[in-house]
Amino acid sequence: MRVAVVGATGEVGRTMVRVLEEQGVRPDELRLFASARSAGTSLSFCGNSCTVEELGTKVLKEGFDYLLFSAGSNVSKQYASIAAEAGSVVIDNSSAFRMTPDIPLVVPEINGDLLRGYRGIVANPNCSTIQMVLGLYEIHRRFGIKSIVVSTYQSVSGAGKNGINELESQISGHVEPKKFVRQIHLNVIPQIGAILENGFSEEEIKMVDETHKILQDDSIGIWATTVRVPVLYGHSETIWVETRKPASLDEVRKAIEASENVELTDQVISPLDGAGTDLVYVSRLRAFDDTRFLMWNVADNIRVGAATNAVRILKKHRALNARSFE
Ligand SMILES: NC(=O)c1ccc[n+]([C@@H]2O[C@H](COP(=O)([O-])OP(=O)(O)OC[C@H]3O[C@@H](n4cnc5c(N)ncnc54)[C@H](OP(=O)(O)O)[C@@H]3O)[C@@H](O)[C@H]2O)c1
Incomplete structure (x- = not known):
């Protein structure tokens, strides 16, 4: 499983990395993206040091199983559709797509079933x-x-x-x-x-x-x-x-x-x-x-209102769809 966090150096992004670890999500590959300002810094995940890379279109076109976006709505508007078109499930923390009719707005404990058979952008509600x-x-x-x-x-x-x-x-x-x-x-x-x-x-x-x-x-x-x-x-x-x-x-x-x-x-x-x-x-x-x-x-x-909800979406989506998508 390939997972990436966009906005990994922010309050929510850093917590996403921590919650992925705490919740036992173990991707084969974890990539971390932010702006040029913090490219080259590193974060720890499961005892390994992960280097933060500058976000760009090319890498998003490679496709990930899950991309957790947490870099504000302008970044989501610019990049989330590119990632979704490449086949990634994008879990977006910004307000960019929350009220878009065909995009599910998910709190897994309430409406997680919307994730069954779904691929594309999933919106994470406001904290x-x-x-x-x-x-x-x-x-x-x-x-x-x-x-x-x-x-x-x-x-x-x-x-x-x-x-x-x-x-x-x-x-x-x-x-x-x-x-x-x-x-x-x-x-x-x-x-x-x-x-x-x-x-x-x-x-x-x-x-x-x-x-x-x-x-x-x-x-x-x-x-x-x-x-x-x-x-x-x-x-x-x-x-x-x-x-x-x-x-x-x-x-x-x-x-x-x-x-x-x-x-x-x-x-x-x-x-x-x-x-x-x-x-x-x-x-x-x-x-x-x-x-x-x-x-x-x-x-x-930062946790319940953002990072933990996003990781719960990932886990729920995986649980509902892993076999059908592999
Ligand atoms: N804080 C909350 O309670 C909360 C709750 C729910 C949702 N959200 C949403 O989550 C998102 C992030 O919030 P936050 O509180 O974590 O903000 P933050 O602490 O200001 O972090 C912003 C992150 O976005 C990155 N970023 C900014 N511009 C970028 C660009 N052009 N390309 C790539 N990365 C870029 C920053 O990287 P650099 O280090 O390189 O600047 C940083 O990693 C926002 O959309 C916010 O509305 C936040």
């Missing part, structure tokens, strides 16, 4: 969407979700290595905001992505559109407020959910407990507790009445 739908899917399956009101508390690593650098440089005294619209150190910023004509931000609309596509239900009312907070790793969300069928708090609790890769806990869970893990943590579960519930949801945005 804040993945952790929310993982925490809500089983409630939706059992009781139907009518509406969601969500507020996020998103870490600076969600904006990549430049986001982390900006917080760290402000902690050590350099204040001018560049990556974020306001100073992030000692602050919170209620805007992620540009503000659109309807008043919502790009990140808020991603949560709406992507949730509709993953759950295949455009009738769910979704209202999001996305906020950047001075946390390095781990996004948190307060979620208010309204079900179509009535449910007791205990039934909702059981639904969350039955969710794959989700842990329901009565402990206080902060982003520091979730960082470095592959689980979504749901806590502070409360009932308003028999259709309206509140909860706190935490996950590592």
